[in-house]
Amino acid sequence: MTEAVLSAPVVKPAPDRERLAAFGFIAPSMLIIALVFVLPLALLLGVSVLDAKGGINSANYTRLLGTPYYLGVIWNSLRLGLLTTLIAFLVSYPAAFALARARGPLRSTLLATLFLPLAASVIVKAFAWTILLRGDGLINTVLITLGIIEDPIRMIFTQTALITGAVNIFLPFMVLPIYAVVAQLDGRYAEAAATLGASPIVVFFRVILPLTLPGIIAGVALVFSLSVSAYVVPMLLIGEKYPTLATTIAKAYLLAREPGFGAAAGVVLLAIAVIVVALSTLLSREPK
Amino acid sequence: MHPFSRRSLLKTGAAFAATFAAPSLVRAAPKEIVIGGPAGAAKYFNADLFPVLEKKLDCKVLYEGTNSLTNLQKMQADKASPKISVVIMDDPVMLPAAAEGLITKMSSSSIANLGRLVDGAVHQDGLWANYQKPWAGIAYSSKRMKTAPVSWADLWDAKYESKIIVPSLSNTEGFWTLLAAAHLETGKPYKEAQYDIDAAFKKVKSLKANLLNVYTNAPQAINLLEQGEAWMIGGQFSAYTLIRKADGSPVDLAIPADGGFAMPSGIAKVTNGPAGDVADAVIDFFLSPEAQTILADKAFVAPTNQGTPRPAGFPDPAQLFAPDWAFFAKNRAGWVDRWSKEMT
Numbered sequence: 001m002t003e004a005v006l007s008a009p010v011v012k013p014a015p016d017r018e019r020l021a022a023f024g025f026i027a028p029s030m031l032i033i034a035l036v037f038v039l040p041l042a043l044l045l046g047v048s049v050l051d052a053k054g055g056i057n058s059a060n061y062t063r064l065l066g067t068p069y070y071l072g073v074i075w076n077s078l079r080l081g082l083l084t085t086l087i088a089f090l091v092s093y094p095a096a097f098a099l100a101r102a103r104g105p106l107r108s109t110l111l112a113t114l115f116l117p118l119a120a121s122v123i124v125k126a127f128a129w130t131i132l133l134r135g136d137g138l139i140n141t142v143l144i145t146l147g148i149i150e151d152p153i154r155m156i157f158t159q160t161a162l163i164t165g166a167v168n169i170f171l172p173f174m175v176l177p178i179y180a181v182v183a184q185l186d187g188r189y190a191e192a193a194a195t196l197g198a199s200p201i202v203v204f205f206r207v208i209l210p211l212t213l214p215g216i217i218a219g220v221a222l223v224f225s226l227s228v229s230a231y232v233v234p235m236l237l238i239g240e241k242y243p244t245l246a247t248t249i250a251k252a253y254l255l256a257r258e259p260g261f262g263a264a265a266g267v268v269l270l271a272i273a274v275i276v277v278a279l280s281t282l283l284s285r286e287p288k
Numbered sequence: 289m290h291p292f293s294r295r296s297l298l299k300t301g302a303a304f305a306a307t308f309a310a311p312s313l314v315r316a317a318p319k320e321i322v323i324g325g326p327a328g329a330a331k332y333f334n335a336d337l338f339p340v341l342e343k344k345l346d347c348k349v350l351y352e353g354t355n356s357l358t359n360l361q362k363m364q365a366d367k368a369s370p371k372i373s374v375v376i377m378d379d380p381v382m383l384p385a386a387a388e389g390l391i392t393k394m395s396s397s398s399i400a401n402l403g404r405l406v407d408g409a410v411h412q413d414g415l416w417a418n419y420q421k422p423w424a425g426i427a428y429s430s431k432r433m434k435t436a437p438v439s440w441a442d443l444w445d446a447k448y449e450s451k452i453i454v455p456s457l458s459n460t461e462g463f464w465t466l467l468a469a470a471h472l473e474t475g476k477p478y479k480e481a482q483y484d485i486d487a488a489f490k491k492v493k494s495l496k497a498n499l500l501n502v503y504t505n506a507p508q509a510i511n512l513l514e515q516g517e518a519w520m521i522g523g524q525f526s527a528y529t530l531i532r533k534a535d536g537s538p539v540d541l542a543i544p545a546d547g548g549f550a551m552p553s554g555i556a557k558v559t560n561g562p563a564g565d566v567a568d569a570v571i572d573f574f575l576s577p578e579a580q581t582i583l584a585d586k587a588f589v590a591p592t593n594q595g596t597p598r599p600a601g602f603p604d605p606a607q608l609f610a611p612d613w614a615f616f617a618k619n620r621a622g623w624v625d626r627w628s629k630e631m632t
Contacts, residue, residue: 069629130508134517154450156517157501240456240502243632251628254358255458256621 044270048263060264070248074268077245081228081272084166088174088223089216091167096178096215100185114172122169126236129165130156162238169233170226174219181215213283221280225273245269320348321566324362325376326553327353328506328528329587336586337579345569355459355504356381363390363558373561374570378460380613380620382416382554391415391556398568401575401593409552409592416556419574420527420589423608424464425548427524431516431538439544440468443522444495451519452498453509457627461506463616464523464549466492466623467609471546478547478609485623493630502631513539525551530588543603550608553589 051059064070099110117125132138133155140152155161189211193203227233231246240247245265252262325333330353338349352359356377363372363385375391385391394414396403402410402417409418426437432451437443443452443465455462470481470488481487500518503509506528512518513529514537521529529541555574557567573579580591584599591598 130512134512134515136515136517154500156512235504236508240504240628241499241632243628251458251624254361256624257357257361257364258621 041270044263044266047259048267050260050263052258052260060261061268063261064264064268073243073245073248074272076242077228077269078272080162080166080230080234080242080244081224081276083163084170084227085174085220085224087163087167088171089220092171092174092178092219093212093216095175096182099175099179100182114175117168118172122232123236125169126165126233129161129168129237133161133164157238157241159238159242162234162242165237166227166230166233170223173222173226177218177222178212178215181212185211217280217283221277224276228272228276229269245272320350321374321563321570322350322352322372323374323376323570324352324354324359324372326378327355328525329353329376332527332531332583332587336582340578340582341570341573344573345566347566347570349570357458360385360390364388367559370558370561372558373563373567374555375558376419376553376555376574377416379411379416379418379552379554380460380463380617382411382556383614383617385556386412386415390559392559394557394568394571398565399572399575401572404594405575405592406594411554416554417571417575418552418592419555420580420583420587421550421552421592421605422525422527422587422589423543423548423603424461424523424525424551425541425543427510427513427521427529427539427541429513429516429519429538430540432519436540436542437520437544438542439546440522441472441546442544443468443498443520444472444491446497448498448519450498450500452495452522453501453503453512453518453520454495454499454522455506455509455524456502456504457620457624458504459506461523461525461551462627463611465495467549467611468522468544468546469495478611482611483615485619489626489630496631510539523549526588531586534588543607548603548608550605550610552592552610 048060049056049058051057064074099107099114102110134140135152135154135156137155139155140149143149144152185208189207190203193207194200198206229246230244231250234242234244234247245268249262249265249269252258252265330351333351333353338351341347342349352362352372354362359372359375359377360381363370363375366372367388367390375385377385382391392415394402394417402414405417411417426440426443428437442448443454454465457463457466466485466488467478467482469491470476470484471478473487473491474481474484476484500512501509503521509518509521510524510528510532513521514532516538524541526541529539532539533541555571557564557571561567575593577591577593577596580593580596583589584591584596584602588602590602590605
């Protein structure tokens with residue numbers, strides 16, 4: 001009896017039924033995604049090819065991609081995204097290691113300093129930077145007190161202010177993914193490489209960096225997407241001197257009343273973000 | 289159980305009568321009315337004007353403070369089902385709103401104060417009316433400048449490198465800098481210079497070295513002036529600047545010798561907006577001497593109701609130039625685009 005039971009073939013559900021059941025499970029989420037993501041995206045694409053008179057053509061894209069001024073705007077957005085991401089990475093990488101190595105109250109304190117700023121509004125943080133950077137602000141006051149400078153340096157409404165503020169605001173989104181990977185890192189890999197004669201530099205580039213790459217890629221994708229599309233940060237820290245795609249979209253919709261052009265700029269911005277995320281996904285795939 | 293008395297019957301009857309004979313406004317009064325208006329006015333509207341209005345009309349005001357063009361865009365988007373009942377916008381933005389049928393005619397029968405305004409305050413047969421007249425000049429930091437600027441040309445003085453803020457042309461007040469630039473470049477009076485926009489852009493481009501910032505957010509700009517980070521703001525309103533001076537901030541407003549500007553603010557009823565009868569009452573209140581006295585006292589704007597005395601120290605309207613808003617409204621979109629390209 002027991003033998004008969006054990007030797008009996010396991011009855012598996014038919015593949016079609018399996019697929020149907022799986023589809024049943026994912027159908028609600030697919031419907032939500034279709035309603036809140038695909039449909040608005042389709043509408044955005046539709047509006048982006050409408051000209052002021054309601055005609056369908058590529059005029060908005062021609063204006064955006066064929067005018068030196070707007071190419072400069074696209075470059076401004078890319079530059080903001082690239083510089084913010086690069087500096088945020090350079091600051092975040094050692095910070096993530098420090099966070100992972102810290103123990104007890106120090107770790108709690110470091111985590112609190114990382115998470116607490118997320119509770120403050122972006123607007124508050126951007127305004128705080130204008131206070132720090134102004135002529136009689138903290139930075140100039142310290143520099144003058146230390147005798148490093150005689151007269152205040154103008155930092156407000158400069159690209160330095162913009163990048164500094166953006167890095168500060170988006171930093172946690174770089175630190176956290178890297179920290180999550182570093183915390184899981186097995187220290188014995190580095191020790192093994194060292195016992196085999198690898199120098200610290202070789203250990204870092206051949207062992208540590210590749211192992212932490214998934215966290216870096218996630219952080220880069222997050223920070224770049226956030227900074228390339230930032231609106232409040234450039235508006236408050238540099239204003240109209242540094243037009244970006246996000247500020248151009250706002251102006252097209254709210255001031256110039258050109259929804260078609262605004263939508264086209266939105267599509268271009270979305271394309272930039274999608275390309276970066278797609279590249280990040282490709283890079284994070286393990287080689288077969 | 290109490291037996292019916294003549295007194296209790298009279299009381300009950302009076303209560304019934306009061307309920308059914310009350311004005312329709314009281315019976316139909318919604319709890320809330322949405323007013324769209326300028327962000328810069330939010331502070332004194334909310335602090336000084338709306339409490340009086342809410343008490344008077346027994347309603348709750350929801351104020352959506354933004355700039356005039358954004359309010360226009362909201363009205364266009366909600367044309368089929370408006371959410372705003374009353375809109376407060378600059379005159380040049382009222383023009384397209386009127387042309388697109390987004391605002392509806394008002395009459396003296398439902399808004400009594402409409403017939404008591406100074407000449408020229410009611411536009412297009414009652415489509416909108418001016419409830420206040422702020423004036424514009426050069427706002428300056430009294431902490432940084434011991435003497436007030438005397439001419440618009442002072443903004444271009446090389447000693448003010450990176451010390452000047454001007455409004456973006458995205459804001460209506462951005463036109464003042466352009467108008468002053470046209471006058472300085474051509475040497476013509478404002479009345480003629482306002483049409484020479486190429487000369488204006490040529491001159492305003494030479495202001496770049498002196499610019500600390502070009503603002504779209506007025507409170508941020510005023511804040512920088514108060515701190516002394518900015519020394520002057522070209523083309524700034526009395527309502528934004530003098531209200532801060534009254535609070536003790538080291539700022540002041542100068543009307544240059546070559547003249548300041550008049551910027552009438554309009555109020556209008558949104559076509560098919562909710563709570564129409566309350567909207568009429570709200571507009572009537574804005575046009576009343578009671579509201580305009582509060583505004584003149586708290587926000588430094590000249591009244592438009594003939595029954596409201598002009599406070600001492602307010603400039604003579606003859607000193608102030610009112611531009612051709614129709615010309616401005618017609619060309620604005622192109623100018624905003626040009627401004628973006630030439631001033632960044």
